Amino acid sequence: MPVFFENREIVTPGDLLAEGGFDAGRNTYKIDSKIYACKLGLVEYKGRTVSVVALNTFYVPSVGDLVIGKIVEINLHGWIVDINSPYSATLRASEVFNKPYKPQKDELSEFLSIGDLIQAKVIAYDRTRDPLLTIREPGLGKITHGQIVKVSPAKIPRIIGRKGSMISMLKKETHCNITVGQNGLIHIYGRNPEDERIAVLAIKKIELEAHTSGLTDRITEMISKERGSDK
Amino acid sequence: MTSTTISRIRQNQIAQLIASNKRLDGRGLTDYRPIQIETGIIEKAEGSARVRLGKTEVMVGIKIDIGEPYSDRPNEGVLTTSAEFVPLASPEFEAGPPGEDSVELARVVDRGIRESKAIDLEKLCVIPGKKVFIVFIDIYVLNHDGNLIDASALAALAALTNTKIFKYEIKDGEVEIKPGFEELPLVNFPVAVTLAEIDGKLIVDPWLDEEEVMNARLTISFDKDGRICAMQKGGSGTLSPQQIIEAVKIAKEKSEELRSLVVKKS
Amino acid sequence: MSKKIRLVDENGIRTDGRKPDELRPIKLEVGILNNADGSAYIEQGKNKILAAVYGPREVHPRHLALPDRALLRCRYHMAPFSVQERKSPAPSRREVELSKVIREALEPAIFLERFPRTSIDLFIEVLQADGGTRAAGVTVASLALADAGMPMRDLVAACAAGKADGYIVLDLNDIEDKEGEADVPVAYMPSLNAVGLLQMDGQLTPEEFEQAFNLAIEGCKRIYELQKQALKAKYLAIKEAVEEAVE
Numbered sequence: 194m195p196v197f198f199e200n201r202e203i204v205t206p207g208d209l210l211a212e213g214g215f216d217a218g219r220n221t222y223k224i225d226s227k228i229y230a231c232k233l234g235l236v237e238y239k240g241r242t243v244s245v246v247a248l249n250t251f252y253v254p255s256v257g258d259l260v261i262g263k264i265v266e267i268n269l270h271g272w273i274v275d276i277n278s279p280y281s282a283t284l285r286a287s288e289v290f291n292k293p294y295k296p297q298k299d300e301l302s303e304f305l306s307i308g309d310l311i312q313a314k315v316i317a318y319d320r321t322r323d324p325l326l327t328i329r330e331p332g333l334g335k336i337t338h339g340q341i342v343k344v345s346p347a348k349i350p351r352i353i354g355r356k357g358s359m360i361s362m363l364k365k366e367t368h369c370n371i372t373v374g375q376n377g378l379i380h381i382y383g384r385n386p387e388d389e390r391i392a393v394l395a396i397k398k399i400e401l402e403a404h405t406s407g408l409t410d411r412i413t414e415m416i417s418k419e420r421g422s423d424k
Numbered sequence: 425m426t427s428t429t430i431s432r433i434r435q436n437q438i439a440q441l442i443a444s445n446k447r448l449d450g451r452g453l454t455d456y457r458p459i460q461i462e463t464g465i466i467e468k469a470e471g472s473a474r475v476r477l478g479k480t481e482v483m484v485g486i487k488i489d490i491g492e493p494y495s496d497r498p499n500e501g502v503l504t505t506s507a508e509f510v511p512l513a514s515p516e517f518e519a520g521p522p523g524e525d526s527v528e529l530a531r532v533v534d535r536g537i538r539e540s541k542a543i544d545l546e547k548l549c550v551i552p553g554k555k556v557f558i559v560f561i562d563i564y565v566l567n568h569d570g571n572l573i574d575a576s577a578l579a580a581l582a583a584l585t586n587t588k589i590f591k592y593e594i595k596d597g598e599v600e601i602k603p604g605f606e607e608l609p610l611v612n613f614p615v616a617v618t619l620a621e622i623d624g625k626l627i628v629d630p631w632l633d634e635e636e637v638m639n640a641r642l643t644i645s646f647d648k649d650g651r652i653c654a655m656q657k658g659g660s661g662t663l664s665p666q667q668i669i670e671a672v673k674i675a676k677e678k679s680e681e682l683r684s685l686v687v688k689k690s
Numbered sequence: 691m692s693k694k695i696r697l698v699d700e701n702g703i704r705t706d707g708r709k710p711d712e713l714r715p716i717k718l719e720v721g722i723l724n725n726a727d728g729s730a731y732i733e734q735g736k737n738k739i740l741a742a743v744y745g746p747r748e749v750h751p752r753h754l755a756l757p758d759r760a761l762l763r764c765r766y767h768m769a770p771f772s773v774q775e776r777k778s779p780a781p782s783r784r785e786v787e788l789s790k791v792i793r794e795a796l797e798p799a800i801f802l803e804r805f806p807r808t809s810i811d812l813f814i815e816v817l818q819a820d821g822g823t824r825a826a827g828v829t830v831a832s833l834a835l836a837d838a839g840m841p842m843r844d845l846v847a848a849c850a851a852g853k854a855d856g857y858i859v860l861d862l863n864d865i866e867d868k869e870g871e872a873d874v875p876v877a878y879m880p881s882l883n884a885v886g887l888l889q890m891d892g893q894l895t896p897e898e899f900e901q902a903f904n905l906a907i908e909g910c911k912r913i914y915e916l917q918k919q920a921l922k923a924k925y926l927a928i929k930e931a932v933e934e935a936v937e
Contacts, residue, residue, distance in 0.1 A: 203922045203925055206799075206843065207843065207845050207879065207881035207882070208918075209881060220841065232840075232842070248839075248925055249837065250839035251727065251746065279745065279746035280748070281748065401928060402928055404925055404928070404929060405933055406933065407932075411932065522783075524786050527786045528786075528787050528791075539892055642888065650895070650896070651895050652894050652896060653891070653892070655874070655890035656888075656889050658791075660793075660797035662798045662882070663885050664883055664884060665883065665885060665903070668888065669900055669903075672900070
């Protein structure tokens with residue numbers, strides 16, 4: 194059962210990662226007993242599973258994901274939402290109105306109009322149908338202030354960190370509310386523009402250096418340096 | 425509403441038969457469908473032919489005109505090949521400008537003729553740098569039942585064999601057409617052979633249903649001396665290097681068989 | 691008529707100083723256009739070619755969407771100033787054909803079935819042409835796809851071989867392409883041992899074809915290694931920079 198790379202080494206599509214009794218994990222595929230990479234990324238050997246942590250990817254919806262999206266269209270049944278994915282999502286009118294929705298009477302654009310940003314959750318999606326969203330949970334709904342940072346969806350796990358360690362640290366050190374959409378959009382809302390600026394800088398640095406080690410320490414250091422420089 | 429998309433069951437049936445070296449229409453893997461060639465069928469064209477390859481039917485008309493040579497080849501006649509997927513030939517064909525399939529068909533047929541130097545283009549020079557003969561090869565697909573390339577290449581060759589060029593004389597630097605005709609200077613006889621790969625097997629002359637199932641196809645054109653003069657892989661699958669070498673061997677043999685239908689051995 | 695140009699001299703050296711089985715110098719860069727989801731750039735000899743990928747995204751017009759897979763669209767296009775005599779910017783029949791064969795070389799590499807009803811749009815712009823643009827176009831497009839994070843079975847490397855002055859030569863330059871006896875462009879996925887593009891024009895015996903084809907495959911394997919390096923380079927540079935700074 195040989196493996197052909199070091200753990201966390203960079204691999205490219207088509208690289209033969211392992212042969213023998215292994216299982217193909219994320220971003221890999223198997224032909225007979227051979228496991229190949231299908232994305233550019235870092236290979237991970239964990240027990241019998243071989244996977245690749247992608248260095249770039251696009252967002253494919255998954256039920257339960259928190260996403261940030263933009264209203265791009267209003268039709269009879271609800272809103273079409275751009276969620277930075279190959280598939281645009283639908284937010285049904287019935288998700289917003291507590292009473293039965295009457296298209297003749299109720300004006301959808303009074304609630305959400307084109308260009309509005311929302312935090313939402315994916316409640317249904319499969320390959321044959323576009324994703325469906327809900328905003329009926331605490332913390333979901335229209336975004337009214339703060340700013341949005343866009344990163345590669347591949348970097349979201351790194352921004353959240355192991356058991357949320359990175360994101361907790363970010364919130365604490367920057368004094369900002371930070372909501373991370375799985376689709377690569379991040380909402381930042383701080384007490385003042387300076388806090389938000391530092392949060393954006395920190396997130397951009399994590400995105401760039403996501404594949405390196407010792408990152409949490411470097412981010413903490415960067416934040417305190419930025420804080421020091423404006424005082 | 426008819427569509428050429430075939431059912432999953434039929435796809436499986438075709439693939440399974442081929443795996444056991446058989447085909448749905450009873451042919452062996454390297455057999456062509458019955459071929460009929462007629463020439464001289466359009467009186468107003470300088471050359472013409474119709475080829476029926478099973479139910480696939482292609483007509484080629486050749487028109488000759490006088491025009492200007494290309495600036496980089498002032499002493500050579502001009503060859504131009506076009507293909508028209510006439511809407512009556514298939515529910516998939518639509519009227520309008522040529523799509524990529526018809527452009528590809530025309531260019532592959534053209535490549536076989538051009539690269540084998542089938543027409544002695546220097547003999548088509550009328551006034552060097554000014555006037556040359558232009559040979560228009562127009563491929564007209566009348567019924568699409570697969571393997572349009574081989575049928576079209578064969579029809580083009582057959583049409584070229586009966587192409588006549590009008591006689592002319594030059595008076596005061598002007599070309600004047602005279603009564604009577606001469607033979608087109610045809611000096612080579614390229615033939616295209618197309619193979620399809622289905623589930624790891626190579627078959628010759630895929631018909632439409634087989635084209636729907638195939639992973640990829642490979643067309644190889646041979647000149648009269650057995651040299652390869654054009655190749656084109658098509659389809660969104662792949663071939664292994666070993667299959668390609670095998671395909672060349674099969675195609676060479678089949679090309680001689682096809683050529684003998686058009687050119688009688690002297 | 692001008693005398694025939696000598697393509698390979700008595701020492702077996704070509705017009706640009708290469709041996710018959712030598713590639714031209716190749717420079718590859720990845721991720722150079724910020725609007726595109728993936729992008730890459732290649733210089734191979736005097737060829738200068740950009741590739742960009744957008745998608746998977748919604749298909750427009752919508753009726754073109756496929757129910758079971760993504761639609762890969764490819765446009766190979768030459769800039770008007772890329773060749774000696776200005777080329778009309780309207781797509782020529784040659785460009786239509788090349789767009790098709792390039793697409794068919796890349797389709798088998800991508801897991802298109804994972805993104806039904808979407809399109810992946812690939813644009814290849816030849817800024818300067820020096821022979822072998824379709825092969826270089828495949829090589830650079832494959833990098834742009836990988837840069838976009840597209841799930842792929844393998845990278846596709848492409849290279850031509852052919853015949854010039856009786857020699858079987860690798861990676862034909864412009865003059866060898868025009869004046870040589872034959873040209874065999876090949877696109878190849880080394881890990882799968884699969885050929886996705888194969889064309890030929892000119893005249894070769896079956897034996898010569900086999901030689902040229904094998905040489906082209908060899909060229910593809912060398913280019914494949916360069917592609918891998920180019921994809922890794924961007925990330926390795928960051929990794930080295932930050933990890934050195936810590937030490």
